[in-house]
Amino acid sequence: MAAERDAGGRRSATIKDVAAAAGVGIATVSRVFSGTGSVSPATRERVQAAARELDYRPSALGRGLKLRRSGGIGLIVPDVTDPFRADLVAGVLACARTFGEHVILDAAHGDPAREAEIVDRLVEQRVDGIIAVPAGTEAAWRAPAGIGASVVFADRVPPGLREIPAVLADDRAGVRTLTEYLVGLGHRRIAFLGAAPASPGGDRPAPAAPGEEDRAGPPAQVRERAFRDTMAALGAGVDEDLVVAARHERDSAFAAAAGLLQRRGDVTAVLAAGHLLGEAAVLVARELDLRVPADVSIAMVDDVPWAELCDPPLTTVARPGHDIGYRACELLLRDRTRRTRRGPVLLPAELVIRGSCGPPRPARSPARPA
């Protein structure tokens, strides 16, 4: 675009043109626009006038080449249309703006190969850093990290990559709080509707330092573990048959929820570990003519907009998507020199109580009623 030619077909003005027009050297023009050095007010004015006249725009390409950086950062998310990720993107955008950096966005759709391609591209662009909600596992991210790229993970971190800075929601605390709430309401047969690991063999159990691994790592694992631990701590055993995992597609979530609710008419509450799962639970409950919360209580992780529009409105754990993005960007840009951080930054997840959970109904036959 502008780089090529203006409306008249002429190439856009360069620093040289401006210098000539203002009758100064190019160094002076550079000083005026880059803020470096000092120029006399008079000269400055003359240069600016000339620039205005020629509609001169400094080229980030030229500057970047010289400075060896582009002034932009890369952001990789699985999918922009997921409301939580959209929030995260908005957070990054907001923060990047304060640093005067632009952001190159791309979606990896959970595909490690695609993610790797994107990273390559970003490195070629010489971005000042990369923020990623990673899909690939350790190996995939060792490369860019080793190359000296500054990367910050957001929302999740590949197992075994704890040395890389990250900003995560405190899912463990969130799920614990939610579980305690449910148990406090009197529920014992709580179903946990979780997500299965995406990559085929990627999310191996993860060795990791005990006491830390339970707070970071794949969110799906963290949440399930938090659920189990809390139930155990509360003296409520968890029925393995009630812990199910779905893949990340809507269909899979729906099937899992339907299977669960039909098979076990005795569950009194379902804790969905994500908004897609929650959506499935709501839909299935409706299909099965189960009243919420009279027949089943439903709660989920992720406080998406529709939670409030549901009837009844859904109780959720709100994860701070915007803040996660903002902090991740801050970590990348502000603390780019000192790599002092040890362990991921954990942002609080808040329990939002609405109307979808109540005390369990006295009893119900194991088979689907009617």
Added chain:
Amino acid sequence: MAAERDAGGRRSATIKDVAAAAGVGIATVSRVFSGTGSVSPATRERVQAAARELDYRPSALGRGLKLRRSGGIGLIVPDVTDPFRADLVAGVLACARTFGEHVILDAAHGDPAREAEIVDRLVEQRVDGIIAVPAGTEAAWRAPAGIGASVVFADRVPPGLREIPAVLADDRAGVRTLTEYLVGLGHRRIAFLGAAPASPGGDRPAPAAPGEEDRAGPPAQVRERAFRDTMAALGAGVDEDLVVAARHERDSAFAAAAGLLQRRGDVTAVLAAGHLLGEAAVLVARELDLRVPADVSIAMVDDVPWAELCDPPLTTVARPGHDIGYRACELLLRDRTRRTRRGPVLLPAELVIRGSCGPPRPARSPARPA
């Protein structure tokens, strides 16, 4: 990041390093990586080996400077967290990928000044083009356009800027279809919950060529006009008191909906001109204990995910956000040479009938019932 130094603190390899390591000239290395010209298989292999060894990544900065383009496009939306816009962004991303271009994203939040800043920044980056859901009006976009920048508008076009290519949803047809559906159901007192123009004095009535202006222009105006026209065509007069406009905030939408439904207990259906408005309508109806669709039918423009989760599920007009983004990007990148297009590309909006609309109830007192 990579541009600076690798893990060892050394600067990253350049084409020169690779050339030296492979014992060839830099031009040969360039040929290997840019695909231009031809190199003997043997040499090519040697170069690639050297590059691999040095972990060489061609710098887009250098290439860009030479080629006078960055290989990326700019995308400006009002807000990434709006589901419709998120779809649009996803569409652009998908298309850009096929062209091997990256996309620089930013949100203008409806602020023309901010939008102008973003455009400036994009021009400095020498993007190959800009796709925008514009906030500013004519004047603001004359500059970048005049500068020779290729821009394509998506979702809406500033009044008076018809010469710039654009991709829009056929809102006119969408609203017409929806209105006809409502009238066909027997509704006569249909409320139109619309959006007020964002910019203070920006959206002036717009002179424009008749017969065209009714399909493009600010969506809010297009939709309202489509509603009025359709009602008129159907012989159903529109009650001016039932046409209300809210600002783009949730609060405003809620207030407008509440005011409307309380003031006019006799409306039998409300047509919300956007998902925020629809959300407000649903919430207000619930608050007022109005059954949907028994007491009021509700329908809205924008088929956001929650429409299906509502109880009852909401009837909507689905606007193809993803396609709009995709096509806009295609228009920008594929047809960048020939500027043959005349008038905006209109993509169909589809009526999605769910359960929120039914025949009007026989009668109801003007005052709020209980």
Added chain:
DNA sequence: CTGAAAGCGCTAACAG
């Protein structure tokens, strides 16, 4: 305070 000159990493003629 200001100008001249030397590149930043890469591509594109132009010769061999």
Added chain:
DNA sequence: CTGTTAGCGCTTTCAG
């Protein structure tokens, strides 16, 4: 097929 050369637009010593 391959090397040499001349910049692309900008920042930055280094003199003046």
